[in-house]
Amino acid sequence: MAASHMQEEPAEEGPEYLRRVVEIFPDIGREYVRALHQDLADLDEEAAIETLIQQIIDNGAYPKEIERKKDLKRKREEPENIVNYDTNVRGVFSDYGISAALLKDEFSSIPADHIQATLRKEVNLYPAHVILAKQQAKFENDSPDKPYIKLRQRRKRSHVEHYGTPRYSAAGPPAVLSAPWRRGKLPELVKELKAARHDAFTLYTLPARKEEATRRHEWFQKAAKLIFECKCCFQELPLSRSTSCGNVEEHLFCLECVKRYINTEIGQARHTLRCMDDSGCQASFPRAEIERFVDATTLAALDSLRQREEIRLAGLENYVQCPVCDFGAVCAPIEFDREFRCQNEDCMRISCRLCWKDTHIPLSCDAAAANDNDARRHTVEEAMTEALLRTCNICRSKFYKESGCNKMKCPRCGSRQCYLCSATINPEDNYGHFKNEGGTVPNRSDKRCVLFDNTEARHDAEVDAAAQAASAKIRAAHPELSDEDLRVRVSEAVRQDEMQRIQSAAEGIVPELPHDYNPFDDVESDDEQDGGGEVVDVSDAD
Numbered sequence: 001m002a003a004s005h006m007q008e009e010p011a012e013e014g015p016e017y018l019r020r021v022v023e024i025f026p027d028i029g030r031e032y033v034r035a036l037h038q039d040l041a042d043l044d045e046e047a048a049i050e051t052l053i054q055q056i057i058d059n060g061a062y063p064k065e066i067e068r069k070k071d072l073k074r075k076r077e078e079p080e081n082i083v084n085y086d087t088n089v090r091g092v093f094s095d096y097g098i099s100a101a102l103l104k105d106e107f108s109s110i111p112a113d114h115i116q117a118t119l120r121k122e123v124n125l126y127p128a129h130v131i132l133a134k135q136q137a138k139f140e141n142d143s144p145d146k147p148y149i150k151l152r153q154r155r156k157r158s159h160v161e162h163y164g165t166p167r168y169s170a171a172g173p174p175a176v177l178s179a180p181w182r183r184g185k186l187p188e189l190v191k192e193l194k195a196a197r198h199d200a201f202t203l204y205t206l207p208a209r210k211e212e213a214t215r216r217h218e219w220f221q222k223a224a225k226l227i228f229e230c231k232c233c234f235q236e237l238p239l240s241r242s243t244s245c246g247n248v249e250e251h252l253f254c255l256e257c258v259k260r261y262i263n264t265e266i267g268q269a270r271h272t273l274r275c276m277d278d279s280g281c282q283a284s285f286p287r288a289e290i291e292r293f294v295d296a297t298t299l300a301a302l303d304s305l306r307q308r309e310e311i312r313l314a315g316l317e318n319y320v321q322c323p324v325c326d327f328g329a330v331c332a333p334i335e336f337d338r339e340f341r342c343q344n345e346d347c348m349r350i351s352c353r354l355c356w357k358d359t360h361i362p363l364s365c366d367a368a369a370a371n372d373n374d375a376r377r378h379t380v381e382e383a384m385t386e387a388l389l390r391t392c393n394i395c396r397s398k399f400y401k402e403s404g405c406n407k408m409k410c411p412r413c414g415s416r417q418c419y420l421c422s423a424t425i426n427p428e429d430n431y432g433h434f435k436n437e438g439g440t441v442p443n444r445s446d447k448r449c450v451l452f453d454n455t456e457a458r459h460d461a462e463v464d465a466a467a468q469a470a471s472a473k474i475r476a477a478h479p480e481l482s483d484e485d486l487r488v489r490v491s492e493a494v495r496q497d498e499m500q501r502i503q504s505a506a507e508g509i510v511p512e513l514p515h516d517y518n519p520f521d522d523v524e525s526d527d528e529q530d531g532g533g534e535v536v537d538v539s540d541a542d
Contacts, residue, residue, distance in 0.1 A: 017049045024362060025056060026341065027350040029063035057362075066348035095185055099125040101160040101176045102193050107132050108154040114147065125189060126196040133200030137208035161190055214240075231277050232257040243293065245275035247283035255293045258285070262298060268411050269397075271305035323356045324349050376478070380470045380486055387466030388459055393417055393424045400459075405451045407431060420449045 014030070021033050036055055040048040056062060102125065103115045110132060122128040135147050158174045163186060177183045221227065221238035228242050229235070231251050243258055244250040253276060261276060273290065275281040291299065304326045311319060311328065320340050321328035327344040331337060331353075339359050340351045350359040352368075357375070360368035368375075389398045395413040406419040416425040418433055425433050435448040471486045 016045065017052060020049050021052060021056070024053060025062070026339065027064050027066065027348075027359060028056070029065045029068055031068065032063045069348070095125070095189055096120075097176045098160065098182060098185060098189050099128070101158055101174065102189060103128060103132065104155060105157045105160060106193070106197070107136060108157060109151045110136065111148055111151060112155070125192050129193065129196035130200050130203070133196075134204045137204040160186070161193065228252045230254040230257055232261075243285065243289050245277070245281060245283040246286050247275060247281050249281070251275055251277040251279075251281055251283075259294065262290070262294060262302070266298070266301050266305065269305060270411070271302045271309065273302075320353065322347060322349060323351055376474050376481070377486055379474065380467055383466045383470035384463045387462045390417075390419060390422060393422065401455055403455065405434075406449060406453065407434065407451065418449050420453075 119128040218238040226239045242252045244252050273285045275283045320331045322342040325344050325347040327342050342349045355365040392410040394415040397412045408419045434451040435446040
């Protein structure tokens with residue numbers, strides 16, 4: 001989530017040389033600094049610090065402290081002595097007999113020959129157990145792909161898993177455990193069985209049970225005629241698969257339609273979820289209702305967009321957001337602090353506020369990129385992206401056109417402007433900014449912008465021109481570079497797809513019309529017929 005507060009950097013603890021180095025390289029690995037300092041023990045403190053800083057600069061890239069912290073965090077969160085049974089192969093058929101016995105007890109309604117065949121194929125107990133659990137879950141849900149014929153009567157269990165407990169040890173060990181060396185393998189295999197049982201229950205058994213319960217519940221609802229018609233897709237579905245807006249009339253929609261709508265709104269960088277009913281209802285879907293059927297990732301995306309909008313409207317001075325994650329903070333003016341230190345524990349990136357790359361202090365942005373061809377190529381890519389985008393004249397959000405005419409409506413603030421020249425269009429003028437290109441002879445004297453053109457071809461030409469201009473600027477500063485050094489590489493599949501889109505767009509341009517035809521004669525007002533190109537808002541895209 002984004003956060004808004006004054007960025008504070010905790011004071012570094014430790015010896016003087018470490019504090020001095022961290023002031024210059026805040027993200028440097030502390031153990032790396034200590035290791036370098038050990039070789040300078042013979043120098044006095046000031047000389048050692050100066051030599052240490054110079055060594056770090058000469059060495060170039062250095063280990064980051066955040067990577068060490070992430071490694072420590074991962075080790076703390078991972079339980080000790082846990083074996084990854086899914087990938088750890090422990091020998092071919094080394095425990096076949098005990099594994100087979102444990103699986104036969106676990107899946108008492110699955111034929112023994114099918115269990116043994118699965119174990120021989122998968123080699124070890126864990127993967128065999130997971131596959132059998134998946135097959136059993138599908139079988140219980142009446143899947144047509146039945147890999148075995150279910151036993152009419154469950155197999156009598158041998159209780160191999162419980163051997164050694166008073167209840168199951170009085171009669172002596174089962175045949176498969178008759179040899180003492182085999183009994184010694186049982187505890188480790190029981191651990192593997194429990195791990196497989198836990199994972200299989202989470203992955204297959206529990207979802208299968210929930211699916212079966214849902215199926216039965218919906219069957220009863222249909223039998224009781226507790227059904228509704230979705231206002232979006234018009235399907236008749238059980239009420240349990242419905243949600244409604246906050247209107248007292250409760251316009252009902254199916255969960256799948258609302259999920260698709262939410263994903264579309266997130267893609268358009270919008271977080272306000274209005275009713276989809278064609279009556280013009282402006283009620284919003286209640287938060288509690290959304291939480292009922294939307295996953296945590298989607299909720300987090302909605303919350304992030306909401307916070308960004310609130311921060312943008314608040315107009316916080318010197319508010320800065322991490323270029324990698326959603327964390328943001330109010331910082332000192334850039335002339336006093338050129339770095340942004342992300343406090344998100346999963347990020348912790350320190351970025352240069354001028355170029356937004358990893359911090360390179362004490363080097364300038366130009367000096368840091370002096371020998372970095374990847375950075376130069378990235379500059380060309382950024383210029384190409386910028387050429388593709390347009391900026392709203394009112395709210396400054398970024399967008400690009402996918403299709404339609406060149407009269408654009410900002411998806412965020414609703415203002416209208418021309419896609420070609422970016423001039424703001426007065427709603428009272430409607431389409432007066434554009435000329436009618438109908439007829440066989442174009443009107444050369446009309447200098448107004450065209451309403452329709454090949455969007456894909458225009459994008460391609462603008463992006464190519466931006467790439468050439470950016471490359472020429474870089475080569476002027478670095479004559480030793482060739483065109484190949486700066487060329488942005490794309491696969492042949494991408495190139496072919498681009499050509500296909502340009503051709504398809506050309507075929508979709510409005511055909512020639514009679515010279516006296518005016519397609520806007522019936523347009524009464526911009527509010528009644530709000531035409532325009534289809535745009536995508538990319539201002540807050542991740």
